[in-house]
Amino acid sequence: MLSTLLALASCATTGPAIYSDSATVSTADIHTAIALVQQRCIREKHGTLPIYRIDVDRFDRVFVHCGAHYGVADAAGAFTFIVERKQGSWHITGMSQYTPNPERVIVT
Numbered sequence: 001m002l003s004t005l006l007a008l009a010s011c012a013t014t015g016p017a018i019y020s021d022s023a024t025v026s027t028a029d030i031h032t033a034i035a036l037v038q039q040r041c042i043r044e045k046h047g048t049l050p051i052y053r054i055d056v057d058r059f060d061r062v063f064v065h066c067g068a069h070y071g072v073a074d075a076a077g078a079f080t081f082i083v084e085r086k087q088g089s090w091h092i093t094g095m096s097q098y099t100p101n102p103e104r105v106i107v108t
Contacts, residue, residue, distance in 0.1 A: 016065075017072045020056035030054055030062065032090045033083040037064045040081065040092055049079065060085040074098040 018030065034051055041049050046067075053065040053072045062083045068075035075098070082094035 016051045016054050018054045018056070020054075022056050022059050024059040025056045025062065029085070029090065030056075033062045033064050033081075036083055036090060036092055037066060037081045040095075041066065041079070046079070062090075076100050 016034075033054070037051065038048065041047065049066040050069070051064060051066040052069045053063075055063040055065070057063060064081045064083055065072075065074060065078060066081070067078040069078055074080070078098040080096050080098065081092050083090055084093045085091075086093075
């Protein structure tokens with residue numbers, strides 16, 4: 001019973017996977033990047049999309065992945081936002097939408 005409760009609690013608090021080699025990007029920086037992406041998605045009528053992966057590229061650039069996904073892998077239609085620190089504050093500087101390569105699709 002206790003293990004079931006712990007499993008449910010861990011699922012409830014699961015956030016995006018964060019990949020980082022940089023100690024100069026703080027948790028607050030990551031939360032700021034997430035908030036910027038969520039605001040942009042709502043403003044552009046995508047609604048609230050799940051954020052499933054954060055890639056910290058360097059001290060001033062973060063990639064935020066949201067939308068359809070397979071664990072930490074992109075699925076068709078997923079968005080990747082580039083969020084960069086410019087003059088001390090974070091800004092979205094780019095966005096792309098994942099389109100799968102039809103040559104890689106396996107039909108069974």
